[in-house]
Amino acid sequence: MPTSELMNDLLAEAAQQEVIGRLHRFQLDRRDLLKALGGGLLVSLAGGSALAQESGRRSGEHELPQDVSAWIHIGADGRVTVFTGKVEVGQNIRTSLAQLVAEELRVPFRAITMVMGDTDLTPWDMGTFGSRSTPTMGPQLRNMAVTARQMLMEAAAQRWSADASGLAAADGRVTDPKSGRSLAYGEITRGEKLERVVSGDPPFTPAIEWKIAGTAEPKVNGRDFVTGRHQYPSDIVRPEMVFGKVLRPAGFNATLVSADTAKAAKMDGVQVVRDGDFVGVTAADPWVAEQALAAIDAKWNVPQQISNRELFEYLKNNPENGGHERDDVEQATPAELQQAMAGADVKLEQNYTVAYIAHAPLEPRAAVAEWSGGRLTVWTGTQRPFGVREELAEAFRIPESRVRVIQPDMGSGYGGKHTGECAIEAARLAKAAGKPVKLVWTREEEFTWAYFRPAGWIEIRSGARRDGTIVAWEHHNYNSGPAAIASPYNVAHQVSQFHPTKYPLRQGSYRGLAATANHFARESHMDELAHAVDMGPLEFRLKNLTDERLRAVLEAAAEKFGWGHAKAAAGHGFGIAAGVDKGGHVAACAEVEVDGGGTVRVRRVVQAWESGAIVNPDGLRNQTMGAMVQALGGALFEAVQFENGRILNPHFAQYRVPRFKDMPEVEVVLLDRKDLPSAGAGETGIVAVAPAVGNAIFAATGKRVRSMPMAAGGELSS
Amino acid sequence: MNDFLLKINGADVPVRAPGEETLLSVLRNRLHLTGTKYGCGEGQCGACTVLIDGVATRSCQARLATSTGVSITTIEGLEHGGLLGPVQQAFLDEGAFQCGYCTSGMILSATALLHDHPRPTDAQIVGYMDGNVCRCGTYPRITAAIHRASQLAVAGEKGGSGHAHE
Structure with missing residues (x-):
C-alpha cells in the first residue's frame, strides 16, 4: 500500500479514536538529553523521512534540527539505549523492537535498553495503536541502527587509516579482518559526543539473513513478571503520597444537584475537593479515603436515556x-x-x-500525580502518553513543557487506554492535597467510566x-x-x-x-x-x-x-x-x-x-x-x-x-x-x-x- | 486502627490498620508488597491471589483481622536466594504471560494446585484455575506452564538440588 493510503487509513483511525490533530508536536531539545546521557554516539531520525511521518513531525518540517522521531544512543561502555514514544502493554515490542536494533547495529541483544513512553525522555509519538509499532517504528529504529553502525565503522577506519568498506561489524565491535585489529563500539566513541540526524533510507539487513531478529528471544524482563517485581502504574509509590477517590455520578450525563461532604471532611486527614461537578477526596490512609468517599451524600439528576434493548433501532434511525x-x-x-x-x-x-463490549484490561486505570515547582509529573497506564500530556496541559491550563507523563509497562489496554481521565483526576486531587496522589479506578469504575x-x-x-x-x-x-x-x-x-x-x-x-x-x-x-x-x-x-x-x-x-x-x-x-x-x-x-x-x-x-x-x-x-x-x-x-x-x-x-x-x-x-x-x-x-x-x-x-x-x-x- | 501481627513469607510483620481492611490493601498500600494485584475487589478475577496456610485465597476478600495466626505467602515469597520456584521458572520458560498483570495470581493458584495434585490433569487445572482471569488470553500457555512446573518439581525432588536454572 502506498504511504499516502497508509496515512489516510491512519488518519481515519485516528479520527475514530479522537486523537486527530496535534500531529505536529515536539518540544524536547536533544542536546539536553545528550548532556544527560554523557558522551557517546547519538543517532536520530529526521522527521522528513517517509518512515517518520507517524512519529515526530511530518514532512515539510524536516529542516528543523530537533525534528526527530526516535533516538539511539551508544555510550562509552557500549550500552545501547533506544528512545521511542511507543509503549509496552503486553504486546512484546520492548523485546521485538530491541531485536531489530540489535540486528542492524550488530550488537548482542542484551546490550540494548529500551526507554519507552516517557514524555520527557522520548520523542513525540502519536500513540501505540493501529498495529503500527512493527511496520513504522521498526523501520525507523533499523534506519538509525544501520547509520550508527556505518558511523562507527567510518570512525574506526579513520582511527586506523583504513578503508571503511574493508571493515566488519559484529557483536558490538568493529574489526579489520586484514590486520586483526578490533575495537568495541564504546571504545570507538571514546566518550566523545558524536551526533547525526538520519534522513536517508540505508539498506536494511534482509530478513533471510537475520540472526537476532526473527528468533524466539524471550521477553526481555520476563523474570520481573514472575517475581512480582515489575512496577505497573498502580504500583508506583512516591514520598508523602496520599490516596485519592472520586465521587461518580449516578449515571451518564448526570448533573450534580447537591453533595453533602461535611461528614467526610471531618475524618482524620481527609481533604475534600470540589470543582464544579467534580468531587473527590484524599487521605493519607487508604482505608480512610474509602470511608470518606462513602460518607458523601450526593444527589444527581440523571436524564432519561436509551437501553441496550433499543440500541440497534437507535443506531439505524x-x-x-x-x-x-x-x-x-x-x-x-x-x-x-x-x-x-x-x-x-x-x-x-x-x-x-x-x-x-468492554476492554476490561486486568489493570484498571491508575495514576500517581505529583506537582513540584509548578511542574506536573504523572505515572499512568496509557497507550498515548503524549496525548495524555496534552489532556493534562489543557485541563490545568499549563504549557505541555511543564507536564511529564511516564508510562510504566502496564497491565494491558487492547485499545482501551487511549485517554487520560484517571491522570487528570489524580492531578486535580494532588493539586488540592499539595502532595502526590495515587488514584486506582475500581473494576466498576473501569467498566463504567472508560469507553x-x-x-x-x-x-x-x-x-x-x-x-x-x-x-x-x-x-x-x-x-x-x-x-x-x-x-x-x-x-x-x-x-x-x-x-x-x-x-x-x-x-x-x-x-x-x-x-x-x-x-x-x-x-x-x-x-x-x-x-x-x-x-x-x-x-x-x-x-x-x-x-x-x-x-x-x-x-x-x-x-x-x-x-x-x-x-x-x-x-x-x-x-x-x-x-x-x-x-x-x-x-x-x-x-x-x-x-x-x-x-x-x-x-x-x-x-x-x-x-x-x-x-x-x-x-x-x-x-x-x-x-x-x-x-x-x-x-x-x-x-x-x-x-x-x-x-x-x-x-x-x-x-x-x-x-x-x-x-x-x-x-x-x-x-x-x-x-x-x-x-x-x-x-x-x-x-x-x-x-x-x-x-x-x-x-x-x-x-x-x-x-x-x-x-x-x-x-x-x- | 489496631495493631496486628501478620506472618508473611516467613517473617513476622506488624501492621497498624483497621481490622476490617482487606488483606490486599494491607499488602499493597501499607507493606508495599505490590506483586499482589488488584483486579476487581470482588473475588472474581484472581489477580490478588495469595496462599494462606497453603490454600489459594483471594486477598481482596480476606480481612486483616482474620489474617493473623496464619502463614501468608505472596509472590515475593516464592523466590529463594535468587532461585525461582518451579512454577515461576515454568511460567518464564513457557512465556506464559503477555502484560503479566495476572501472573502473580496465576502462579500462586498454580502453586496450590500442584501442592494438592502434583501431576494434575487438564480438568484439575481448569477446576483450580478457572477463577483466575487472563484477559490477554494466555490460558493455553499457562496450562502448559503448570504441566512443566509439575515436571520441574518432580525432577527437583529427585535431584534434591532445587529447580533453578536459567
Missing part, C-alpha cells in the same frame, strides 16, 4: 454526517450495482449486529451466479466503523460504506476496531452465500479470491484443521472464515459443539497467520493465540448491558470474559514471509474467530446467528 465510502476500493454506482444484481442467480440480504468498543448494525446485500461467482456486494456499517469494510474477494461491483450515527455510550478504540464486526458480517454472509449456491465454504471463498496471501492462510488453516477430510460428530459443526487488515492475513477453522439445551462449546480453533517477515515467532504466536482467546469472548458472551445512563453489568461476575473452562484446543500456524515487510500483529488476529464459530454453529444446528455475542448466557442466542 439516528444518522450523523461524515459517512464515507472507501476510496481504496472502486465503488460501484447505484446503477451499476442494480444492473449487476439483476444478473445474479442468487440474491441474499441480511443484517448483522455487534454489541457494545467501549462501538456497537454496530451491518446490512449486506449480495448477488452471485449459479457457478459461485460473486457479482455484486453491498456492505453498510452503522456506527461500529470502517475498518476492513471493503471485501477482499473479487467482486466486480461493490459498495462498502460506513455510516456514522449518534450513539448512546462513550465509545472508542479497541483491538481490531470495526474489523471484527465487518469480518463477522462479511464472513457469515459468505457462508450463507456459499450454501445458497450449494458450494463448500472453502471452495466458494477460493473461487472468488486471487489475493495470494489470503489464499495461503486459508489453505494453511484448512490443512492443519483437516478441513474437508474430518467429519463432524453429532451435534458438532465446522466453520471457516478469513480476513485481512493492517497487513495481517488470517484464517480460522473452528469446531463447535451445541448440545440439546443450546449450550455452545467451542472445541477447537486452528488459526493461520501471516504478517510478512516474523520478528519474533514466540511473541507472534503468543499474540495470535491471545487474540483468538479474546475473540471468543466477543463472539460468544461479552455484551455491555445498559439502561438510563447506567451500566447494568459492571463486574466480572456479570460481564463474562473467557476463562480456562472456555478454552478450546487452540492451534496456531505461522507463515513466515521473509520476502515481505513485517506488519503489525497485535490486532487482526481477533477478526476471524467469531465468523468461523458462527459458521460452525450453523453447520452443527442449521441455525444462523447474526448477532454478536452469539451465545450470551452460554446458550445459543435466538
Whole structure:
C-alpha cells in the first residue's frame, strides 16, 4: 500500500479514536538529553523521512534540527539505549523492537535498553495503536541502527587509516579482518559526543539473513513478571503520597444537584475537593479515603436515556454526517450495482449486529500525580502518553513543557487506554492535597467510566451466479466503523460504506476496531452465500479470491484443521472464515459443539497467520493465540448491558470474559514471509474467530446467528 | 486502627490498620508488597491471589483481622536466594504471560494446585484455575506452564538440588 493510503487509513483511525490533530508536536531539545546521557554516539531520525511521518513531525518540517522521531544512543561502555514514544502493554515490542536494533547495529541483544513512553525522555509519538509499532517504528529504529553502525565503522577506519568498506561489524565491535585489529563500539566513541540526524533510507539487513531478529528471544524482563517485581502504574509509590477517590455520578450525563461532604471532611486527614461537578477526596490512609468517599451524600439528576434493548433501532434511525465510502476500493454506482444484481442467480440480504463490549484490561486505570515547582509529573497506564500530556496541559491550563507523563509497562489496554481521565483526576486531587496522589479506578469504575468498543448494525446485500461467482456486494456499517469494510474477494461491483450515527455510550478504540464486526458480517454472509449456491465454504471463498496471501492462510488453516477430510460428530459443526487488515492475513477453522439445551462449546480453533517477515515467532504466536482467546469472548458472551445512563453489568461476575473452562484446543500456524515487510500483529488476529464459530454453529444446528455475542448466557442466542 | 501481627513469607510483620481492611490493601498500600494485584475487589478475577496456610485465597476478600495466626505467602515469597520456584521458572520458560498483570495470581493458584495434585490433569487445572482471569488470553500457555512446573518439581525432588536454572 502506498504511504499516502497508509496515512489516510491512519488518519481515519485516528479520527475514530479522537486523537486527530496535534500531529505536529515536539518540544524536547536533544542536546539536553545528550548532556544527560554523557558522551557517546547519538543517532536520530529526521522527521522528513517517509518512515517518520507517524512519529515526530511530518514532512515539510524536516529542516528543523530537533525534528526527530526516535533516538539511539551508544555510550562509552557500549550500552545501547533506544528512545521511542511507543509503549509496552503486553504486546512484546520492548523485546521485538530491541531485536531489530540489535540486528542492524550488530550488537548482542542484551546490550540494548529500551526507554519507552516517557514524555520527557522520548520523542513525540502519536500513540501505540493501529498495529503500527512493527511496520513504522521498526523501520525507523533499523534506519538509525544501520547509520550508527556505518558511523562507527567510518570512525574506526579513520582511527586506523583504513578503508571503511574493508571493515566488519559484529557483536558490538568493529574489526579489520586484514590486520586483526578490533575495537568495541564504546571504545570507538571514546566518550566523545558524536551526533547525526538520519534522513536517508540505508539498506536494511534482509530478513533471510537475520540472526537476532526473527528468533524466539524471550521477553526481555520476563523474570520481573514472575517475581512480582515489575512496577505497573498502580504500583508506583512516591514520598508523602496520599490516596485519592472520586465521587461518580449516578449515571451518564448526570448533573450534580447537591453533595453533602461535611461528614467526610471531618475524618482524620481527609481533604475534600470540589470543582464544579467534580468531587473527590484524599487521605493519607487508604482505608480512610474509602470511608470518606462513602460518607458523601450526593444527589444527581440523571436524564432519561436509551437501553441496550433499543440500541440497534437507535443506531439505524439516528444518522450523523461524515459517512464515507472507501476510496481504496472502486465503488460501484447505484446503477451499476442494480444492473449487476439483476444478473445474479442468487440474491441474499441480511443484517448483522455487534454489541457494545468492554476492554476490561486486568489493570484498571491508575495514576500517581505529583506537582513540584509548578511542574506536573504523572505515572499512568496509557497507550498515548503524549496525548495524555496534552489532556493534562489543557485541563490545568499549563504549557505541555511543564507536564511529564511516564508510562510504566502496564497491565494491558487492547485499545482501551487511549485517554487520560484517571491522570487528570489524580492531578486535580494532588493539586488540592499539595502532595502526590495515587488514584486506582475500581473494576466498576473501569467498566463504567472508560469507553467501549462501538456497537454496530451491518446490512449486506449480495448477488452471485449459479457457478459461485460473486457479482455484486453491498456492505453498510452503522456506527461500529470502517475498518476492513471493503471485501477482499473479487467482486466486480461493490459498495462498502460506513455510516456514522449518534450513539448512546462513550465509545472508542479497541483491538481490531470495526474489523471484527465487518469480518463477522462479511464472513457469515459468505457462508450463507456459499450454501445458497450449494458450494463448500472453502471452495466458494477460493473461487472468488486471487489475493495470494489470503489464499495461503486459508489453505494453511484448512490443512492443519483437516478441513474437508474430518467429519463432524453429532451435534458438532465446522466453520471457516478469513480476513485481512493492517497487513495481517488470517484464517480460522473452528469446531463447535451445541448440545440439546443450546449450550455452545467451542472445541477447537486452528488459526493461520501471516504478517510478512516474523520478528519474533514466540511473541507472534503468543499474540495470535491471545487474540483468538479474546475473540471468543466477543463472539460468544461479552455484551455491555445498559439502561438510563447506567451500566447494568459492571463486574466480572456479570460481564463474562473467557476463562480456562472456555478454552478450546487452540492451534496456531505461522507463515513466515521473509520476502515481505513485517506488519503489525497485535490486532487482526481477533477478526476471524467469531465468523468461523458462527459458521460452525450453523453447520452443527442449521441455525444462523447474526448477532454478536452469539451465545450470551452460554446458550445459543435466538 | 489496631495493631496486628501478620506472618508473611516467613517473617513476622506488624501492621497498624483497621481490622476490617482487606488483606490486599494491607499488602499493597501499607507493606508495599505490590506483586499482589488488584483486579476487581470482588473475588472474581484472581489477580490478588495469595496462599494462606497453603490454600489459594483471594486477598481482596480476606480481612486483616482474620489474617493473623496464619502463614501468608505472596509472590515475593516464592523466590529463594535468587532461585525461582518451579512454577515461576515454568511460567518464564513457557512465556506464559503477555502484560503479566495476572501472573502473580496465576502462579500462586498454580502453586496450590500442584501442592494438592502434583501431576494434575487438564480438568484439575481448569477446576483450580478457572477463577483466575487472563484477559490477554494466555490460558493455553499457562496450562502448559503448570504441566512443566509439575515436571520441574518432580525432577527437583529427585535431584534434591532445587529447580533453578536459567
